Amino acid sequence: MPATTTSLVTWIAHAATRIDTPAGKAIYIDPWLRENPACPDGMKRPRQVDAILLTHGHFDHLGDTLELARLHHPTIVCNHEISVWLAAKGVENVIGMNKGGTVEVAGVRVTMVGADHSSGIQDGDELVYGGEPAGFVLTLPDGFKVYHAGDTNVFGDMRIVGELYRPDLALLPIGGHYVMSPTEAAYAARLLGIARVIPIHYGTFPILAGTPAQLREALAALSPPGPPVEVIDLPRGGTWGGGGRS
Ligand code: NI
Ligand code: MN
Numbered sequence: 001m002p003a004t005t006t007s008l009v010t011w012i013a014h015a016a017t018r019i020d021t022p023a024g025k026a027i028y029i030d031p032w033l034r035e036n037p038a039c040p041d042g043m044k045r046p047r048q049v050d051a052i053l054l055t056h057g058h059f060d061h062l063g064d065t066l067e068l069a070r071l072h073h074p075t076i077v078c079n080h081e082i083s084v085w086l087a088a089k090g091v092e093n094v095i096g097m098n099k100g101g102t103v104e105v106a107g108v109r110v111t112m113v114g115a116d117h118s119s120g121i122q123d124g125d126e127l128v129y130g131g132e133p134a135g136f137v138l139t140l141p142d143g144f145k146v147y148h149a150g151d152t153n154v155f156g157d158m159r160i161v162g163e164l165y166r167p168d169l170a171l172l173p174i175g176g177h178y179v180m181s182p183t184e185a186a187y188a189a190r191l192l193g194i195a196r197v198i199p200i201h202y203g204t205f206p207i208l209a210g211t212p213a214q215l216r217e218a219l220a221a222l223s224p225p226g227p228p229v230e231v232i233d234l235p236r237g238g239t240w241g242g243g244g245r246s
Helices: 065-072 080-088 158-165 182-192 212-220
Strands: 008-013 016-020 026-029 051-053 075-079 094-097 102-105 108-114 121-123 126-128 134-139 145-148 169-173 196-200 238-241
Touching (some): 008 169, 075 102, 108 158, 134 158, 169 182, 182 196
Parallel strands (some): 145 169
Antiparallel strands (some): 008 238, 102 108
């Protein structure tokens, strides 16, 4: 299992994540930035967006996609229903796909996998059907694999994600209420057979009460005990990776 990647993995805040590849491409996942109370000020208006991956249609994930599309013309990857909605809003370069499919964007292979959640799009006063929620497995240019779980509860098919794709790093929600709490996330880490977790989707609002410390406790309490899992407790805006870069 590779110890690191030449790409940079930045947890911006909430579920928003940026991948910077060695070739200089910037890939955003769930770019909820300007209205995100946890987003560092310097990250609210990106200068470069080559691709956007959307896990589902909720406002805290769709986020700034419409404006970023207008400003930066990224390739957008999302489920079919969200792609139709974005196209109706005038957005171009949208790749609508579904679970089990793989596309390549900005030099990264992106596989859509399942999530146990919902995906409605709030469009003014209407709640529009947004298809099914998803997670993504990213195969970075150096082969390092990152699983971004999106919003989800723990579900048994995480075992398939682990066995089939063997991700090296997982970004898992831990806040609770709308997503997994640390107890469920620890069990998810076990199902995935993952060695490293970056906890996300916590602390943005008081109701998202799970903490990385609680995740460590829940991992230590797993019975029977499993292999060690490194909890990478990044600050918002913090970056992991970049190993081997000169
Ligand atoms: Ni959600
Ligand atoms: Mn959410």
